[in-house]
Amino acid sequence: SAPSLASSDGFLQCIREKIPSQLLYTQCNTNFTAVLASSVRNPRFFTNTTVRPIFVITPNDASHVQAAVLCGRWQGVRLRVRSGGHDYEGLSYRSARPEVFGLLDLGNLRTISINQWEYTAWVDSGATIGELYYTIAKNNPEVAFPAGECPTIGVGGHFSGGGVGMMMRKYGLSIDNILDAKLVNANGELLDRATMGEDLFWAIRGGGGGSFGIVLSWKVHLVQVPPKVTVFSIAKTLEQGAIDILTKWQDVGPSLPSNLMITVMLSGQQAAFRAMYLGTCSSLVATMGEQLPELNMTSADCQPMTWLQSTALSFITFSSNNITLEEALLSRTTSLSTFTKVKSDYVTRAIPKAAWKDIFSWFTMKGAGLIVLEPHGGLMATIPTAATPYPHRSGVLYIIQYIAFWQGDGGVAATTWLGSFYDFMGHYVSNNPRQAYVNFRDLDIGQNVVADDVSSSESGKVWGERYFMSNYQRLASVKATADPMDYFRNEQSIPPLLPVP
Numbered sequence: 001s002a003p004s005l006a007s008s009d010g011f012l013q014c015i016r017e018k019i020p021s022q023l024l025y026t027q028c029n030t031n032f033t034a035v036l037a038s039s040v041r042n043p044r045f046f047t048n049t050t051v052r053p054i055f056v057i058t059p060n061d062a063s064h065v066q067a068a069v070l071c072g073r074w075q076g077v078r079l080r081v082r083s084g085g086h087d088y089e090g091l092s093y094r095s096a097r098p099e100v101f102g103l104l105d106l107g108n109l110r111t112i113s114i115n116q117w118e119y120t121a122w123v124d125s126g127a128t129i130g131e132l133y134y135t136i137a138k139n140n141p142e143v144a145f146p147a148g149e150c151p152t153i154g155v156g157g158h159f160s161g162g163g164v165g166m167m168m169r170k171y172g173l174s175i176d177n178i179l180d181a182k183l184v185n186a187n188g189e190l191l192d193r194a195t196m197g198e199d200l201f202w203a204i205r206g207g208g209g210g211s212f213g214i215v216l217s218w219k220v221h222l223v224q225v226p227p228k229v230t231v232f233s234i235a236k237t238l239e240q241g242a243i244d245i246l247t248k249w250q251d252v253g254p255s256l257p258s259n260l261m262i263t264v265m266l267s268g269q270q271a272a273f274r275a276m277y278l279g280t281c282s283s284l285v286a287t288m289g290e291q292l293p294e295l296n297m298t299s300a301d302c303q304p305m306t307w308l309q310s311t312a313l314s315f316i317t318f319s320s321n322n323i324t325l326e327e328a329l330l331s332r333t334t335s336l337s338t339f340t341k342v343k344s345d346y347v348t349r350a351i352p353k354a355a356w357k358d359i360f361s362w363f364t365m366k367g368a369g370l371i372v373l374e375p376h377g378g379l380m381a382t383i384p385t386a387a388t389p390y391p392h393r394s395g396v397l398y399i400i401q402y403i404a405f406w407q408g409d410g411g412v413a414a415t416t417w418l419g420s421f422y423d424f425m426g427h428y429v430s431n432n433p434r435q436a437y438v439n440f441r442d443l444d445i446g447q448n449v450v451a452d453d454v455s456s457s458e459s460g461k462v463w464g465e466r467y468f469m470s471n472y473q474r475l476a477s478v479k480a481t482a483d484p485m486d487y488f489r490n491e492q493s494i495p496p497l498l499p500v501p
């Protein structure tokens with residue numbers, strides 16, 4: 001039955017006996033709003049009409065998480081879990097529908113311990129990827145971890161959904177480098193890989209956050225990087241041949257040596273080619289001369305730096321600013337000024353040159369945002385579709401991230417642009433299903449329907465096959481074993497595939 005405010009009283013009574021009182025914030029607490037806002041990344045989900053949690057718990061021990069799940073199950077109060085709060089639809093801390101729920105914010109659980117002999121680390125979900133990068137590289141600058149590009153992203157949500165980043169062509173996604181995990185399941189039990197079993201361990205590495213339990217900690221395999229990497233950023237306008245280079249890049253980008261990743265950002269009437277190379281300037285110039293001479297990349301474009309420095313470069317501007325590495329990677333402050341809405345696509349056949357002219361015309365329109373193209377290929381193409389829930393492997397040329405952003409009341413123009421441009425792009429991208437990336441969460445592609453207090457597997461299939469393709473069915477089966485009552489639930493959680501009665 002639907003949880004009521006009365007059952008939330010029961011929950012609070014239950015939890016007060018089990019955790020220190022300063023870790024619990026009810027709506028009456030003067031710090032409630034500040035704690036809730038602490039990692040809200042997108043002001044779209046921090047308005048007067050946002051459905052907010054009725055309490056926030058900030059555990060600093062696994063036993064607090066277990067207690068919250070046990071009290072929640074007992075009193076019928078659902079929990080949402082937040083690590084870094086970067087979910088593009090805010091599902092970690094708000095509900096899209098009226099719902100009584102509590103928030104478990106893992107920000108206090110952020111220990112990172114490195115085993116330098118084993119090339120492994122245990123990282124808690126509440127750490128950010130900036131903290132992870134910093135801790136690893138400070139211990140040994142030739143050791144790294146493949147993950148995404150914004151330092152404030154939380155490990156918990158990021159690893160749950162994949163982890164696309166500048167080293168994926170060489171080392172795969174974050175999830176391809178996870179060796180073990182500690183998870184609190186729907187019965188409040190604390191499990192590791194051995195006790196959760198391989199099916200559940202498979203599902204939590206890429207099946208999306210918020211479905212299978214609360215992952216407290218991950219054991220990761222660390223990778224090697226040279227003492228210096230080389231990066232460049234070269235922007236080309238239409239007059240400078242952006243379309244020809246882009247058209248060729250679509251085939252070259254995914255087939256380059258795996259230690260070279262070149263992404264493209266389209267905005268306005270230009271394409272910015274941005275590269276990270278695990279090697280020296282001279283060999284990069286040689287490779288570029290052979291593979292993509294049209295870009296005219298020369299040694300003057302090379303920016304040698306440590307891998308750690310490369311992770312701190314701003315994703316959007318790619319210009320070194322006047323803040324320290326520590327400030328760039330360790331700050332948890334997020335600004336609530338820019339509203340965003342994101343969508344994603346995968347391209348499996350190069351888009352014809354003529355079409356790029358039409359695509360560029362979209363960037364002159366009112367409300368226009370930007371798109372980022374990230375090539376796959378390399379190691380990504382060799383990992384079988386079913387190895388992890390992330391199915392977009394062999395055959396994918398690149399992923400497109402569409403970003404609409406606005407301030408103040410620009411939302412209608414920006415989201416209208418995004419929706420129409422996405423419809424237009426349907427001609428050129430993967431179809432049947434039109435694929436999407438779960439970490440670029442998009443509620444437009446479908447939301448669960450709840451019947452008899454359980455999310456229906458049929459409704460999940462609509463969006464689930466777009467994120468997970470043939471892996472959706474296995475995820476829904478794992479959910480049926482791990483959480484048949486559908487306790488861990490949100491608008492896009494994996495529904496349990498229950499046997500037909």
Ligand code: FDA
Nearest residue numbers: 083084085086087092148149154156157158164209210215
């Ligand atoms: P958040 O805390 O919001 O959680 C996301 C989801 O996971 C929610 O459903 C939540 O309930 C669940 N969850 C969180 N912690 C959990 C836990 N411990 N156990 C189980 N479930 C948990 N992606 C990418 O691959 N590469 C990139 O380069 C980027 N770049 C990027 C930049 C910016 C500015 C943003 C806002 C986002 C990205 N992303 C990205 C997307 C990012 O990977 C995605 O939003 C992650 O889910 C964020 O993880 P957080 O822990 O911050 O999210």
